[in-house]
Amino acid sequence: MTTEVNAEVSRHRRYTYRLRLSSTARTALEAEWDRVRRVWNECVAKSRAVNAHNRVTRERATCGPVQLAAMLTEARARTQWLREGACVPQQQVIRDFGKSRAKALKDIKAGVPMRQRAGMPKYRKKREALPTLEYTKRGFRLKDGRLLLAGGIVVRPVWSRQLPKPPSSVRVYRDAVGHWWASFVVPALTEVLPATGRVIGIDWGVK
Secondary structure (H helix, E strand, O other): OOOOOOEEEEEEEEEEEEEEEOOOHHHHHHHHHHHHHHHHHHHHHHHHHHHHHHHHHHOOOOOOOOHHHHHHHHHHHHHHHOOOOOHHHHHHHHHHHHHHHHHHHHHHHOOOOOHHOOOOOOOOOOOOOOEEEEEEHHHHHEEOOEEOOOOOEEEEOOOOOOOOOOOOOEEEEEEEOOOOOEEEEEEEEEEOOOOOOOOOOOOOOOO
């Protein structure tokens, strides 16, 4: 006899796999990281310029996702080097910057102590920041065991286990020792087991 088990999606989980890279793929990923880091640093410069302008003029100029997305569009139209890269990770880094900046401003407004406050985003230096690329669903796909990234980059994950569901995004990054990894975001399944009517008593030892 089999028991029917209900399963529903709740939250998400990450499944991380080591990547095998060809020299071509490694060069392409590092070039993409240079472009993404450039976009991040441009966002930092824009944010600081807006803050300085507001302090001097007492105006309320903004530096939100809309302004930063427009800045990226203009930069890609003006710079061929940026256009050669995929737009998906460049757009994603703007979203990440917006979240980081919003959290810092929220902490400042709430009067959070300095030691507990999230700092404003800083410049990412080439020799210090580790490469990290975020791809949303339209920026990657899986085919024949390979991971195909936007921009024509093909890498091969070492599949230690199968993904339970199609991933919604993937983070490709390099760790401190030089290894590359792919971290997939997958919906987590919560199994709802049938009620049995049995109970368990636990003695916490509290009088």
